Amino acid sequence: MRYLLRHVVLLPFLFAIPFGSTVAQHPVGDLGDELSQFGEARIAVTVSSPAQLQQIADVSSLLGFDGDQTAWVNVNAEELNKLVMLGYSYRHDPVPRPESEGLTATVGHLMQHWDAYPTYEGYDSMMIAFGQSHPGLCKVHEILTLNSGRKILIAQITSQNTPPGGKPKFLYSSTMHGNETAGYILMLRLIDYLLNGYGTDPEVTWILDNMEVWIAPLTNPDGTYFGGNHTVNQAIRRNANNVDLNRNYPDPRVGANPDGHAYQPETMAFKALADTVSFVMGANLHSGAEVANYPWDTWIKQHPDDGWWRYVCRMYADTVQANSPPGFFTDLDNGITNGAAWYVITGGRQDYMNYYAYCREMTLEVSGIFIEPVHRLPLMWDYHHRALINYLKEGWYGLRGTVTDSVTGNPLRARVTVNQHDADSSHVWSDAHTGHYYRLLEQGTYTVLYEASGYHSASFQVTVAAGDTTIRDVQLAPIGQRVPDRVLRHLKIWYDETSQCLRFRNLPAEPVSVKVYTVDGRLLQRDNLASECMPVRGGTGVRMIKLMHPNGDQIVRKVFVY
Ligand SMILES: [Zn+2]
Numbered sequence: 001m002r003y004l005l006r007h008v009v010l011l012p013f014l015f016a017i018p019f020g021s022t023v024a025q026h027p028v029g030d031l032g033d034e035l036s037q038f039g040e041a042r043i044a045v046t047v048s049s050p051a052q053l054q055q056i057a058d059v060s061s062l063l064g065f066d067g068d069q070t071a072w073v074n075v076n077a078e079e080l081n082k083l084v085m086l087g088y089s090y091r092h093d094p095v096p097r098p099e100s101e102g103l104t105a106t107v108g109h110l111m112q113h114w115d116a117y118p119t120y121e122g123y124d125s126m127m128i129a130f131g132q133s134h135p136g137l138c139k140v141h142e143i144l145t146l147n148s149g150r151k152i153l154i155a156q157i158t159s160q161n162t163p164p165g166g167k168p169k170f171l172y173s174s175t176m177h178g179n180e181t182a183g184y185i186l187m188l189r190l191i192d193y194l195l196n197g198y199g200t201d202p203e204v205t206w207i208l209d210n211m212e213v214w215i216a217p218l219t220n221p222d223g224t225y226f227g228g229n230h231t232v233n234q235a236i237r238r239n240a241n242n243v244d245l246n247r248n249y250p251d252p253r254v255g256a257n258p259d260g261h262a263y264q265p266e267t268m269a270f271k272a273l274a275d276t277v278s279f280v281m282g283a284n285l286h287s288g289a290e291v292a293n294y295p296w297d298t299w300i301k302q303h304p305d306d307g308w309w310r311y312v313c314r315m316y317a318d319t320v321q322a323n324s325p326p327g328f329f330t331d332l333d334n335g336i337t338n339g340a341a342w343y344v345i346t347g348g349r350q351d352y353m354n355y356y357a358y359c360r361e362m363t364l365e366v367s368g369i370f371i372e373p374v375h376r377l378p379l380m381w382d383y384h385h386r387a388l389i390n391y392l393k394e395g396w397y398g399l400r401g402t403v404t405d406s407v408t409g410n411p412l413r414a415r416v417t418v419n420q421h422d423a424d425s426s427h428v429w430s431d432a433h434t435g436h437y438y439r440l441l442e443q444g445t446y447t448v449l450y451e452a453s454g455y456h457s458a459s460f461q462v463t464v465a466a467g468d469t470t471i472r473d474v475q476l477a478p479i480g481q482r483v484p485d486r487v488l489r490h491l492k493i494w495y496d497e498t499s500q501c502l503r504f505r506n507l508p509a510e511p512v513s514v515k516v517y518t519v520d521g522r523l524l525q526r527d528n529l530a531s532e533c534m535p536v537r538g539g540t541g542v543r544m545i546k547l548m549h550p551n552g553d554q555i556v557r558k559v560f561v562y
Contacts, residue, residue: 005182025093027077032197034092035080038226039236040237041080042093042095043075044093045090046069046070046090047065048069052088053343055344056071056088057344059083059086060073060079060080060082061244061246062099062343062345064289070427072093076238087395087492095371096371097234098373100373100374100375101233101371102117102231102235102371106122107126107152110412111126114185114381115378117185117374118188119229120221120225120229120230123218123221124508126188127140127405128140130155130191130195132258136160137157137159137195137198138191138217139155143270145482146222146240146266148222148223150221150225152266152269153217154173154214154546155191157191157212157214158208158211158213159205161210163209163210166431167210169212169277170279171218171272171283171361172213172214172216172282172283172285172287172388172429172448173216173221173284174216174218174285174286174342175220175285176219176246176286177220177237177244177277177287178222178225178236178239179236179237180287180288181224181287181364181370181371182372183361183364184224185217185377185380185381185385186380186385186388187218189385190215191217194213207389207392210483211396213392219270220238223236223237223239223240226441229465231372235371243259245264245266246347247259247348248267248273249351251346251348251351251352251353252298252299252351253346254346259347271352274359279353280360280428281359281394282361282362283361283391284363286362286364287366287370288368288370289332289368290320290331290366291335291336291337291365292313292316292317292337292362292363293350293364293365294309294337295309295351296424297339297340297341297344297350297363298340298345299340304422305426305440305442308442309362310336313336313362314335314336315394316336316360316364317335317385317387318330319387320384320386320387323383323386323387324382324383329383339351339363348363349363350362356425358427360440360450367380394468395440395504397467397468397469398464399438399441399462399472400469400472401471401472402430402434402437402473402474403450403473403476404473404476405475405478406477406487407477407478411432411434412430412455413431413452414428414429414430414451414455414476415427415429416428416437417449417451418449419446419449420447441464442466443465443466444464446461446463447461447462448461449477450474452476454478454479454480458551458552460472474551477551477553478552487549487557488547488549488553491505491506491547491555491557493559494559496533497562501533501536502533502535502559503533503534504532504560507532510551511529511530512529512547512548513547514526514545514546514547515546516538516543516544516545517544518542518544519543519544521544524537536561542558542560543558543560545557545558545559
């Protein structure tokens with residue numbers, strides 16, 4: 001289902017009952033049957049203004065819009081009632097469910113052909129097998145067992161290589177809407193591709209030697225296997241509690257519980273994961289459109305990294321288009337869109353990850369078809385896998401480094417802010433356990449501020465080149481403690497009789513301030529050290545020379561001037 005909404009400007013929420021009050025009725029016929037069987041149904045609703053479209057999105061799960069008068073909406077009985085009470089007219093438009101779409105096959109068949117879905121048990125054993133057959137590369141974590149007994153599993157994939165600046169953690173997850181199934185298979189196949197490519201494919205080897213990739217193929221297993229563990233044909237959008245999980249997260253604009261439901265077990269499990277693993281970048285896969293949707297979904301204003309977002313999403317769309325037939329992945333702005341420019345949603349995973357978890361996550365709509373027909377599953381891989389790999393590699397570029405305590409050398413959790421740039425929680429934090437930080441940035445020159453509570457702040461100018469990584473390790477000096485020499489520890493100072501200068505060797509790149517005292521503590525001169533030769537004043541004798549680095553590091557040396 002692809003619907004264009006390119007030129008529609010969303011107006012402020014205008015709450016009005018369009019056609020007067022209407023008495024809600026319990027739907028009968030096919031719609032009533034679908035609601036009672038699945039707890040949800042798809043309807044096509046007639047809309048006449050952007051404000052109405054927004055009102056529909058606020059009370060139900062908007063799926064798409066034709067840019068004219070028709071919006072497609074997923075509703076449960078309660079939400080249908082609200083739309084009826086608001087006076088909207090609608091028709092039933094069920095999601096097609098041909099039996100062939102949901103066929104399952106054995107794990108052995110699947111991992112050769114990738115042209116069917118696994119049974120639930122097949123999925124579970126395939127994930128476990130990924131970990132068991134590649135113990136040096138893959139750990140499979142169970143992040144939740146649902147009341148149904150079904151599990152949300154995530155594969156953590158990386159090599160034993162430990163590069164000095166650490167490995168940025170990247171997150172792919174899919175199918176939080178249980179009936180958006182193409183991404184489920186794409187992700188299983190991507191795990192297989194990475195594990196089997198390590199050591200033979202140079203690109204895959206580089207990725208796993210330099211990055212850590214986390215992949216959760218099925219994040220709403222109760223929705224996908226709603227019809228039982230041996231078919232995805234009866235898949236539904238929502239979870240077992242009839243809640244749309246992509247409206248269930250804390251929202252940066254609206255706050256807690258934006259959908260009025262308790263946080264679902266699936267939501268809490270993912271929040272806990274994002275709280276404990278410092279994901280740098282990611283994508284959350286859906287179906288129903290063919291577009292890379294970037295933040296924000298809840299705010300109409302731009303994300304501070306809007307330019308970077310448009311760059312990585314454009315690259316994704318261009319790469320898919322280069323590997324697929326004309327017309328594929330061209331929705332909205334030729335395959336990319338700002339979320340709110342499409343339609344505003346609250347409680348979405350994307351905005352949660354960006355605002356609260358400091359992770360650059362986009363919503364990736366991989367296919368216009370909800371329950372992907374099995375014969376198209378291999379095509380989906382052909383169309384998307386190059387773009388998935390390229391997008392993943394973007395998590396390695398930009399500014400990075402390690403923040404440590406200048407006294408102990410221990411890693412620090414520090415806030416890293418790009419001055420005159422960051423806003424709305426677009427800053428990042430260094431990891432408390434490793435001190436590593438990663439700030440994905442477009443090329444340019446930036447002033448970056450490093451702050452940690454109990455430490456002197458430090459700021460530096462950095463230049464980031466396109467398609468490259470700038471490394472900036474930072475030591476923060478604790479407040480109120482003497483700081484031994486670290487940055488300045490290799491500095492050499494001596495008096496040069498010929499030029500009558502103090503001479504310095506191994507000066508750091510940053511401006512170092514210098515104070516020159518007599519032995520009895522009288523300040524003779526102070527300066528910012530710009531060159532390796534500093535003329536001395538005040539005659540001969542012993543000098544105490546105190547040098548201070550902007551990070552708080554300082555040393556005192558004695559020199560005899562003669
Ligand atoms: Zn979705």
